[in-house]
Amino acid sequence: MADQVVEQSDAELVESLADAKKELFNLRFQNATGQLANTARIREVKKDVARIRTEQRRRQLAETGAN
Numbered sequence: 001m002a003d004q005v006v007e008q009s010d011a012e013l014v015e016s017l018a019d020a021k022k023e024l025f026n027l028r029f030q031n032a033t034g035q036l037a038n039t040a041r042i043r044e045v046k047k048d049v050a051r052i053r054t055e056q057r058r059r060q061l062a063e064t065g066a067n
Helices: 002-007 010-032 040-064
Strands: none
16 A cells, blocks of 8 residues: 555545544444454554645645655
């Protein structure tokens, strides 16, 4: 996943972030209602969201010339 995030365009990152947030919401909802079988998936999606946000921030800092 980390390699895929770096290769995505800015628009693709925004779309991936939205998809991951929707999936996380649905997983949390399923967990709350007792329908979620694989609870480890919540942790994976949270990490994916963090990877996407990190890449977006890295690009933002690169545009402004900050290290």
